Amino acid sequence: MTFIKPKFRHPLLPKNKIGYYKADYEGAISTLCAGCGHDSISGAIVQACFELSIEPHKIAKVSGIGCSSKTPTYFLGKSHGFNSVHGRMPSITTGANMANRDLIYLGVSGDGDTASIGMGQFVHVIRRNLNMVYIVMNNGCYGLTKGQDSATADFGSISKAGSINPFEAIDLVGLSLELGATFVARSFSGDKTQLVPLIKAAISHPGFAFLDVLSPCVTFNNNKGSTKSYDFVRDHMEATATIDLVPEEEEITVAYPEGSTTSVSLHDGSTIQLQKLAPDWNPTDRRSAFNNLQSAKAKGEILTGLLYINPESQDMHELVETVPSPLNSLQEKDLCPGPEALDKINDSFR
Amino acid sequence: MHQVSIVNDMVIRFANVNGTGSASANNMFSKAIFRMGIPVSPKNIFPSNIQGLPTWYEVRINENGYLGRRDGIDLLVGVNAQTQARDIQDVKPGGYFVYDSTKKLHQEYIRDDIHYLGIPMMELSMQHFDHPRQQQLFKNVIYVGALAALINIDLEVLKQIIREQFGKKEKLIPPNFKSLELGYQYVLDHYEYPLNIHLERRDKIGDKIMIEGNMATGLGAIYAGATVAAWYPITPSTSVVKGFETYAKKLRIDPETGKKKYAILQAEDELAAIGMVIGATWNGARSFTATSGPGVSLMSEFIGLAYFAEIPVVLVNVQRGGPSTGMPTRTQQPDILSSAYASHGDTKHILLFPSTPAECFEMTADAFDLADRLQTPIIVMSDLDLGMNSHLSPPLVWDEKRTYDRGKVLNADDLDQIEKYGRYLDVDDDGICYRTIPGTHPTKGSFFTRGTSRDEYAKYTEDGAVYVRIVDRILKKWETAKKYVPTPEMYQEQNSSTDGILFFGTTTYAALEAMDLLKQQGINLDAIRIKALPFNQHVVDFVKAHKRVFVIEQNRDGQFRSLLVNELEIPPAQLVPVLNYDGMPITADAIMQKILSNLPEPANHKSKVL
Ligand SMILES: Cc1ncc(C[n+]2csc(CCOP(=O)(O)OP(=O)(O)O)c2C)c(N)n1
Numbered sequence: 001m002t003f004i005k006p007k008f009r010h011p012l013l014p015k016n017k018i019g020y021y022k023a024d025y026e027g028a029i030s031t032l033c034a035g036c037g038h039d040s041i042s043g044a045i046v047q048a049c050f051e052l053s054i055e056p057h058k059i060a061k062v063s064g065i066g067c068s069s070k071t072p073t074y075f076l077g078k079s080h081g082f083n084s085v086h087g088r089m090p091s092i093t094t095g096a097n098m099a100n101r102d103l104i105y106l107g108v109s110g111d112g113d114t115a116s117i118g119m120g121q122f123v124h125v126i127r128r129n130l131n132m133v134y135i136v137m138n139n140g141c142y143g144l145t146k147g148q149d150s151a152t153a154d155f156g157s158i159s160k161a162g163s164i165n166p167f168e169a170i171d172l173v174g175l176s177l178e179l180g181a182t183f184v185a186r187s188f189s190g191d192k193t194q195l196v197p198l199i200k201a202a203i204s205h206p207g208f209a210f211l212d213v214l215s216p217c218v219t220f221n222n223n224k225g226s227t228k229s230y231d232f233v234r235d236h237m238e239a240t241a242t243i244d245l246v247p248e249e250e251e252i253t254v255a256y257p258e259g260s261t262t263s264v265s266l267h268d269g270s271t272i273q274l275q276k277l278a279p280d281w282n283p284t285d286r287r288s289a290f291n292n293l294q295s296a297k298a299k300g301e302i303l304t305g306l307l308y309i310n311p312e313s314q315d316m317h318e319l320v321e322t323v324p325s326p327l328n329s330l331q332e333k334d335l336c337p338g339p340e341a342l343d344k345i346n347d348s349f350r
Numbered sequence: 351m352h353q354v355s356i357v358n359d360m361v362i363r364f365a366n367v368n369g370t371g372s373a374s375a376n377n378m379f380s381k382a383i384f385r386m387g388i389p390v391s392p393k394n395i396f397p398s399n400i401q402g403l404p405t406w407y408e409v410r411i412n413e414n415g416y417l418g419r420r421d422g423i424d425l426l427v428g429v430n431a432q433t434q435a436r437d438i439q440d441v442k443p444g445g446y447f448v449y450d451s452t453k454k455l456h457q458e459y460i461r462d463d464i465h466y467l468g469i470p471m472m473e474l475s476m477q478h479f480d481h482p483r484q485q486q487l488f489k490n491v492i493y494v495g496a497l498a499a500l501i502n503i504d505l506e507v508l509k510q511i512i513r514e515q516f517g518k519k520e521k522l523i524p525p526n527f528k529s530l531e532l533g534y535q536y537v538l539d540h541y542e543y544p545l546n547i548h549l550e551r552r553d554k555i556g557d558k559i560m561i562e563g564n565m566a567t568g569l570g571a572i573y574a575g576a577t578v579a580a581w582y583p584i585t586p587s588t589s590v591v592k593g594f595e596t597y598a599k600k601l602r603i604d605p606e607t608g609k610k611k612y613a614i615l616q617a618e619d620e621l622a623a624i625g626m627v628i629g630a631t632w633n634g635a636r637s638f639t640a641t642s643g644p645g646v647s648l649m650s651e652f653i654g655l656a657y658f659a660e661i662p663v664v665l666v667n668v669q670r671g672g673p674s675t676g677m678p679t680r681t682q683q684p685d686i687l688s689s690a691y692a693s694h695g696d697t698k699h700i701l702l703f704p705s706t707p708a709e710c711f712e713m714t715a716d717a718f719d720l721a722d723r724l725q726t727p728i729i730v731m732s733d734l735d736l737g738m739n740s741h742l743s744p745p746l747v748w749d750e751k752r753t754y755d756r757g758k759v760l761n762a763d764d765l766d767q768i769e770k771y772g773r774y775l776d777v778d779d780d781g782i783c784y785r786t787i788p789g790t791h792p793t794k795g796s797f798f799t800r801g802t803s804r805d806e807y808a809k810y811t812e813d814g815a816v817y818v819r820i821v822d823r824i825l826k827k828w829e830t831a832k833k834y835v836p837t838p839e840m841y842q843e844q845n846s847s848t849d850g851i852l853f854f855g856t857t858t859y860a861a862l863e864a865m866d867l868l869k870q871q872g873i874n875l876d877a878i879r880i881k882a883l884p885f886n887q888h889v890v891d892f893v894k895a896h897k898r899v900f901v902i903e904q905n906r907d908g909q910f911r912s913l914l915v916n917e918l919e920i921p922p923a924q925l926v927p928v929l930n931y932d933g934m935p936i937t938a939d940a941i942m943q944k945i946l947s948n949l950p951e952p953a954n955h956k957s958k959v960l
């Protein structure tokens with residue numbers, strides 16, 4: 001629970017390039033449990049959008065159902081939002097994006113919303129490489145329905161009620177890599193320094209950008225024995241690299257030591273800078289991502305960071321070859337062939 | 351056997367095997383009759399299968415324009431050995447069985463009350479064509495040629511159709527002509543022709559066209575400006591999106607770049623299909639989906655969201671035989687209730703009931719205006735018979751002056767004029783509020799769309815009083831809708847009978863014929879054809895004006911009757927169900943019989959005939 005913030009803005013508060021305060025990216029007061037990981041992710045989203053100087057109304061927030069899916073109320077209050085039905089956020093976003101390719105689509109989901117009821121739509125939105133950011137606030141349980149195990153709960157993890165999960169977990173990161181996602185990342189709600197640049201990079205990526213964010217549920221799944229608890233994640237996180245997104249206009253000033261950095265250029269001209277921790281790390285090589293993911297898993301570590309990016313990504317509009325202007329901007333004169341054309345059509349049926 | 355000659359009034363059935371190329375020959379046959387100026391209506395009776403199972407093509411020819419299905423087959427072309435025994439039984443006494451005499455008929459199949467006309471179709475084909483595939487294909491054209499001689503089809507008309515059909519593949523024209531002539535000549539050499547049932551040129555088509563309902567529906571979506579079509583394949587709706595695509599490719603490509611002014615999304619299932627539609631219309635595009643009963647079941651949760659969050663949706667339901675997978679390739683009107691009240695909670699939806707392809711076109715286009723105007727799902731209730739069969743139809747019309755009604759949408763200027771925007775504020779007192787499209791204004795007009803209860807400003811609330819205010823206001827839209835939906839068609843200037851009949855959709859063909867059959871017996875019935883739910887005052891008045899109303903429909907449970915009872919609080923006894931649900935389109939005869947059996951005192955009705 002956050003306290004009510006005064007509307008007054010101090011004149012010395014920083015504005016971003018387009019003249020907005022950070023508060024302009026905030027939303028309503030959160031009603032989630034105090035300490036819920038999801039709130040930290042909301043904060044990171046606000047920070048990322050502020051830093052990228054996006055006009056808030058150029059973003060559409062879309063979610064499913066769950067505590068996680070409620071969060072779009074708590075960030076970007078000046079953006080349109082759509083809290084849809086359980087597990088179906090991808091289809092709403094697909095339709096919305098097809099109607100207007102010029103907005104930024106920020107999809108928020110939970111591990112139940114994505115890995116169970118919404119698995120079908122998740123898999124297919126990856127396949128279509130829809131230009132969107134897809135964030136799973138992953139707490140290994142169903143928060144909103146009071147803590148049942150989700151499909152991402154680790155094998156052998158112990159729920160608050162004390163039962164041991166007898167089933168293998170679905171790893172959404174491994175799955176999306178396997179399915180050919182063009183941007184795959186994992187982070188932790190408590191690690192803003194990693195999360196904010198990842199969200200920024202995901203927004204800049206032209207195509208499907210998947211972010212699996214471990215986000216402990218303080219009420220139902222933050223107990224000893226849960227692999228999605230704050231303590232467990234903090235102790236077992238292994239980052240691939242520190243990352244920074246450099247937007248197009250900005251000069252690259254951050255100095256990285258030679259030999260340990262990689263930079264990836266994105267279509268919009270911005271650059272992702274990675275400071276590698278692992279020497280054999282190559283974020284544009286899907287196989288390298290797989291290998292690192294597997295070896296981390298074998299060691300009981302949770303690999304975080306930008307695991308894979310395809311700089312050649314072509315989004316769905318390019319794949320289905322729609323016109324460059326948004327379909328929702330086409331007018332009657334562009335769309336209706338008129339009575340004369342219909343006469344000809346009638347004739348063809350005589 | 352003395353035989354009176356019957357001109358331009360017959361039912362001809364073709365018994366074929368699925369996947370043998372008979373469809374194009376059969377279509378050619380119907381088109382030729384159409385072009386001879388004689389009303390004709392073909393129906394495909396096909397299995398849920400791609401190759402090898404029996405399929406029938408039944409053609410009713412009637413110069414008076416009665417084109418509903420009629421029982422009793424006058425001539426049957428039986429080229430499927432598998433079904434021969436049954437096909438022979440189906441010919442009415444005095445009728446004709448035309449068969450491939452390359453193989454001898456089974457002796458036990460012989461009936462002495464019908465005529466047998468053997469044409470060695472396969473033999474002729476094998477004599478003239480080398481390739482087995484060709485032999486198979488041209489065998490079909492050979493029987494069309496034989497029929498031309500038998501019932502008097504103009505050969506030149508057939509040839510012109512072939513020319514048009516193979517315009518780009520000219521090589522195929524001579525063998526088709528040859529096949530026609532083979533069949534034709536065989537009849538001239540071996541039989542007396544024409545038969546007593548035959549055709550004579552007429553001029554009874556006028557400006558009508560022959561088109562499948564689904565094609566017209568797809569065109570309606572093109573004309574209405576739909577840009578996002580999302581769907582999942584299911585018979586009998588698949589050809590709706592196919593129709594949309596066919597014309598989008600011709601009419602919606604940017605000439606300079608070759609890019610598309612539309613997106614067709616084959617979704618992973620019907621849940622996703624309607625989700626995409628909702629996302630697209632929420633974002634300001636016109637969008638639709640087409641499906642059948644099983645798809646509507648899957649879409650139900652989302653339909654409720656669109657209803658409650660007040661998002662325009664156009665959904666075409668091409669109904670087929672249910673429940674479950676039911677009779678997927680047979681026709682019914684079995685989704686009336688499940689569509690009217692689709693989804694959980696208090697929901698009800700606007701339904702449109704086209705009965706001709708021209709209405710499929712018009713009502714689909716109307717559906718987009720209605721959806722935008724009323725901000726709710728609109729369901730176009732077609733069926734397999736209407737959607738997948740060619741029908742003689744008035745031409746498709748697009749009024750030059752027609753413009754899209756995009757309903758109440760605020761642009762940036764509008765928003766600048768408004769002090770405080772409330773998405774669910776009923777400013778005009780008609781139940782319809784103003785929407786905004788994402789991205790419209792930098793600081794104003796954004797809101798959170800949700801399926802949870804919310805107040806007039808789209809803010810989440812669990813306050814019961816607010817909830818009641820909102821759902822009652824949504825119900826007010828239902829009243830407003832009555833002003834916008836198409837009004838029913840009346841078939842008399844004034845009601846003059848004690849009893850009436852009520853019908854909708856494809857039942858119309860047989861119902862109108864049944865009315866005329868009854869009239870010939872001195873029984874006059876007033877009639878109404880319903881085109882939409884919600885029912886307006888005309889429907890109420892019609893029902894009130896009659897002691898009894900026969901409700902004709904094609905399902906087991908009299909669903910439309912239930913809907914009338916429920917929506918208008920009519921005493922159920924006043925509504926007499928007339929039902930057909932065997933998967934075949936209802937016939938005039940069945941309607942007449944049922945009505946007659948319910949009229950103990952026909953004199954009552956006669957007395958009213960002036
Ligand atoms: C069709 C349907 N089934 C079930 C539910 C009940 N439900 C609401 S949220 C939820 C699980 C949410 O879990 P998750 O997506 O992980 O979100 P979290 O609350 O953990 O953030 C369920 C099962 C529903 N809303 N709709």
Ligand code: SF4
Nearest residue numbers: 033036067143217218
């Ligand atoms: S129940 Fe868990 S997931 Fe939901 S708000 Fe509380 S802490 Fe967060």
Ligand SMILES: [Mg+2]
Nearest residue numbers: 110111139141
């Ligand atoms: Mg969860």
